[in-house]
Amino acid sequence: MDAVFKHALRSAVRPRYFSTTPPARSATALPNFVKIVEVGPRDGLQNEKQLVPTETKVELVNRLGKTGIKVIETTSFVSPKWVPQMGDNKQVMQAIDRHPDISYPVLAPNVRGLDGAIEAGAEEVAVFIAASEAFSKRNLNCTIKGSMEKASELITKAKANNVRVRGYVSCALGCPFQGHVDPAVVAGLSKDLMDLGCYEVSIGDTIGVGTPGSWSAVLDETTKVVGVEKLAAHCHDTYGQALANIHRALEHGLRVVDSSVAGLGGCPYAPGATGNVATEDVVYSLHGSGYQTGIDLDKLVSIGHWISAQIGRPNVSRAGKALQLKAKI
Numbered sequence: 001m002d003a004v005f006k007h008a009l010r011s012a013v014r015p016r017y018f019s020t021t022p023p024a025r026s027a028t029a030l031p032n033f034v035k036i037v038e039v040g041p042r043d044g045l046q047n048e049k050q051l052v053p054t055e056t057k058v059e060l061v062n063r064l065g066k067t068g069i070k071v072i073e074t075t076s077f078v079s080p081k082w083v084p085q086m087g088d089n090k091q092v093m094q095a096i097d098r099h100p101d102i103s104y105p106v107l108a109p110n111v112r113g114l115d116g117a118i119e120a121g122a123e124e125v126a127v128f129i130a131a132s133e134a135f136s137k138r139n140l141n142c143t144i145k146g147s148m149e150k151a152s153e154l155i156t157k158a159k160a161n162n163v164r165v166r167g168y169v170s171c172a173l174g175c176p177f178q179g180h181v182d183p184a185v186v187a188g189l190s191k192d193l194m195d196l197g198c199y200e201v202s203i204g205d206t207i208g209v210g211t212p213g214s215w216s217a218v219l220d221e222t223t224k225v226v227g228v229e230k231l232a233a234h235c236h237d238t239y240g241q242a243l244a245n246i247h248r249a250l251e252h253g254l255r256v257v258d259s260s261v262a263g264l265g266g267c268p269y270a271p272g273a274t275g276n277v278a279t280e281d282v283v284y285s286l287h288g289s290g291y292q293t294g295i296d297l298d299k300l301v302s303i304g305h306w307i308s309a310q311i312g313r314p315n316v317s318r319a320g321k322a323l324q325l326k327a328k329i
């Protein structure tokens with residue numbers, strides 16, 4: 001069967017509601033509602049060479065909390081020897097203003113990270129597994145199997161403490177060390193994470209090499225074993241493909257997108273990777289294509305400029321720069 005036809009057929013039979021636990025009649029229950037997971041404070045800042053002051057991180061989270069964004073990945077509880085920039089995780093978690101309708105997940109690689117996160121008041125953590133052995137070794141200092149065992153321990157303990165767990169599969173579209181990654185591996189790991197108890201799995205194009213075609217290959221395979229409503233797209237924009245990839249993921253039925261204000265970011269263990277796709281660009285593109293996000297784009301644009309100035313880095317959001325220029329005209 002022709003691939004385009006197969007895709008259209010799948011879209012036609014896809015359920016109309018995509019949110020995991022949508023409150024009755026809320027905006028998030030609408031089929032064109034896309035949940036944005038803002039990862040700027042964590043993925044965005046983890047790779048900054050100069051230590052970003054804790055107050056700036058806190059201010060960033062607090063400002064983002066006023067835009068309508070409902071999920072803000074706030075920091076990570078990884079080894080400070082590996083990622084010094086996130087060494088103030090506890091202080092950040094304890095200083096942010098928390099809104100009851102916003103979730104503030106933190107990254108944790110092991111039970112030690114989970115314990116720290118719980119101590120700091122986190123109600124949600126994210127575990128991360130790589131779909132490439134070479135990257136797993138560099139990023140987590142263990143094999144894929146070993147990292148899945150650590151994730152399993154973490155998820156068991158998290159569940160016992162009523163902490164929700166999100167999963168990441170990194171290097172899902174390609175690895176800086178091994179190159180090609182088999183979509184079947186991504187599908188298998190995503191299913192394993194769901195079976196262990198994650199509520200959602202984010203498919204990570206860690207180095208931004210994916211294209212709409214390769215995203216389709218990964219999603220075709222992964223949605224055979226994990227419901228599309230449980231998947232998120234996490235795109236870096238290294239090759240300028242991120243927005244096209246996100247729209248392809250939406251065509252497959254995904255309704256959760258990770259992004260980073262001002263396009264901050266990069267992974268310290270993924271050489272050559274640039275930042276996440278900019279949240280401003282995603283929101284601009286989604287709103288212009290009939291999707292809703294519940295996010296105030298103007299507020300987001302001003303945060304993008306503010307944080308870029310704070311850390312002395314160019315704002316790489318094209319929409320953010322254009323909208324600011326337009327506002328000045």
Ligand SMILES: CC(C)(COP(=O)([O-])OP(=O)([O-])OC[C@H]1O[C@@H](n2cnc3c(N)ncnc32)[C@H](O)[C@@H]1OP(=O)([O-])[O-])[C@@H](O)C(=O)NCCC(=O)NCCSC(=O)C[C@@](C)(O)CC(=O)[O-]
Pocket residue numbers: 043046076077078079080081082083107109110112113114116128139140141168169170171203204205206234266267268269
């Ligand atoms: C997993 C480890 C810790 C293994 O690191 P290791 O060296 O194998 O582990 P270890 O058990 O030997 O511990 C090393 C030291 O770290 C301590 N330690 C151990 N665990 C923790 C912890 N949780 N919090 C604080 N400290 C910890 C531990 O106590 C020890 O301290 P020492 O005894 O030498 O003083 C290390 O490899 C690590 O921290 N890796 C994280 C790397 C990282 O954060 N990468 C970036 C995030 S992933 C990413 O960005 C991709 C993603 C998620 O965005 C999706 C995408 O883009 O695709």
